Amino acid sequence: MSALLCLSAVSVVLGATRAIEEVSLDVARGQVIALLGPNGAGKTSLLRAALGLIAPSAGRVSLGGDDPRKLAARTRAMRAAYLPQRPRAVWPVSVENLVALGRFAYGAAPDRLSAADQDAVDAALRACALTHLRARRMDEISGGEKMRAHLARALAQQAPLLLLDEPSAGLDPAQALGVSDILRAQAELGGAVVFSTHDITLAARVADHVLLLREGRLIAEGAPETALTPEALRCAYGRKGRLEKIAGVCVAVFE
């Protein structure tokens, strides 16, 4: 099966900082990939480079076979949906209108949705348990609900690849697990997800492949249980830590 995303020895320089150094990654359909690492490890830069929002200083990015920086914005939006870190709605539009913005690439506007657009919006609202809040304004809902609304916007895009920057930030444990269910469902439906997170337990639970980064360099990668060794965690975070199985679930424990 062809790769949805392919990063070949990608480096990114932001100002005087080397944000990413020679990181490679292939994302195939059905995969959920977690980007882990301390603050400033390069997770956000990697996602932004994957989408073509920043140019790599070296290496090659291929989104569905093409350089994302050379794709028309709408074509790119049909190949990958992106949830930025701390997403926001500048204007307090309704939840439904925000989600409908996910249909932009299909020529839709929140007040001009085709039946297919409306179906996609409804499905995204259902998946994120937001149907009952669809008419509420974005400034009238909780932080967790806002995050879910932005995730629903990304789902409504119906792109095969989801690039999500900390989609579980600010969510309570139940909601974070809800997000992990959404990510798994996306993979099972034939899509793929690359997401960054600080929640190692969540990553170990949902991802079938993790990349552990520190200062832009890849420390370890692979299946969570094999990649997230005590040595790798210590190297990344500077503290002793390990994955422990509790009630069949891998949990990250730091001393």
Place this chain on the structure above:
Amino acid sequence: MSAALRVSLALGVLSALALGAALWLGPTPIENAFADDTATRTIVWEIRFPRALTAWLVGVALGLAGAALQGLLRNPLADAGVLGLSGFAALGAVIAFAFGFAAFAPLLALGFALLAAALVTALGWAARGPASLALIGIGLSSFAGGLIALALNLAPNPGALADLVNWTLGSVEGRSLSDAALVGAFLLAGCVLIAFAAPGLQALTLGEAAASAIGADIVRTRALVVLGAAACTGGATAVAGVIGFVGIAAPHLVRALSGHDPARLLAPSALAGGALLVCADLAVRVLPTDTELKLGVAAALVGGPVFALIAARLAARGDEA
């Protein structure tokens, strides 16, 4: 019917009523605006109608530019006046008037409005929060003010100085149908450009990176809005001088009624600007003052406190918008 459409219709009716009232009301009492005597025809159709129509078109242009700029810069305090576009447009026109190229005043007003738009975009694109953008705009406006003073200072014909100063205060007094046609033509160009940018403005609700990620062409949206707002402001300022705050007040007045969607706010804001300025001009005409109050002065007297109020409310909410 959507809320924005309902508000637009209501404001259209209000505009028509205000334009109608402008034919009847004024310092000279008129019993029947449609009477067939020469005096009435002259007063109503050669003085009052062109003046009211010009006020309406200028208001529409400023309201539209304000709503589009607020959407683009994601800032409810943005407008052509605050961002220095009006000041620069006025500078262009003053240069033309002062140095004897009056025929080129609209062109220079447009060119200078474009220059200011380019400067604001270049300097303020990375700015976060209303304060930094407003500060850049204040800087540009002050600079334009200084250059206007310099142009007045160096003007070769001192006799024209009083006229020039009066002109910079903003007024539609004595404007003709050809003035209305001029601002109308610029407004039409601005409308077309901004209409093409409307979907991009909706996408920008998500911020720049996410808007680009959903498929919006940010560079195109930016260029269309900046050109469109410059055309609206350049045309309006070339004909009526500097009239501030309409661009801020108009979107603010309709936002609560027609929703916050920046694309759906365009038409109601434009119509609100038109109705606002016709009513304001009507007010300065019927106010019993010895010297007629200038429209730009009246707009600033009302608009200044409105601006402060919005800024205070944003600050109270801790908004970064």
